[in-house]
Amino acid sequence: MHIVLDETAMTATGQGNILASRLIHRAHAEPGWFLYAPSCALVEADRTRPGTAEHLAALPGITVLHLDLPAALAVAREETWAAAHSQHAAQPTPDRPDGAVVATTVPARWDGEPVRVLDLNP
Numbered sequence: 386m387h388i389v390l391d392e393t394a395m396t397a398t399g400q401g402n403i404l405a406s407r408l409i410h411r412a413h414a415e416p417g418w419f420l421y422a423p424s425c426a427l428v429e430a431d432r433t434r435p436g437t438a439e440h441l442a443a444l445p446g447i448t449v450l451h452l453d454l455p456a457a458l459a460v461a462r463e464e465t466w467a468a469a470h471s472q473h474a475a476q477p478t479p480d481r482p483d484g485a486v487v488a489t490t491v492p493a494r495w496d497g498e499p500v501r502v503l504d505l506n507p
Contacts, residue, residue: 412446
């Protein structure tokens with residue numbers, strides 16, 4: 386299972402969201418579970434809740450995705466960097482032919498976007 390955390394999901398991890406905590410635990414403890422933190426979304430989460438970036442980057446089950454050229458080009462076409470980088474990260478790749486699911490606490494923001502969504506609201 387490949388899951389991209391958007392900035393709302395990242396912020397929720399520091400606010401005691403049980404579903405976000407379960408994802409982090411699974412990514413660390415269970416084979417086949419992968420969590421990704423796009424760097425642009427990580428910056429936005431840290432602006433909202435200072436300390437979030439350091440906390441998530443230190444967790445062994447989370448892979449921080451850097452802004453490479455294809456991601457930068459995708460971000461440049463969109464209004465918000467955090468959402469654009471998260472959406473780009475969720476697209477299919479050779480390693481993830483089915484793409485990834487975007488975990489969020491604001492699922493409505495992804496309406497009409499070409500991504501699958503995991504609602505982290507209890």
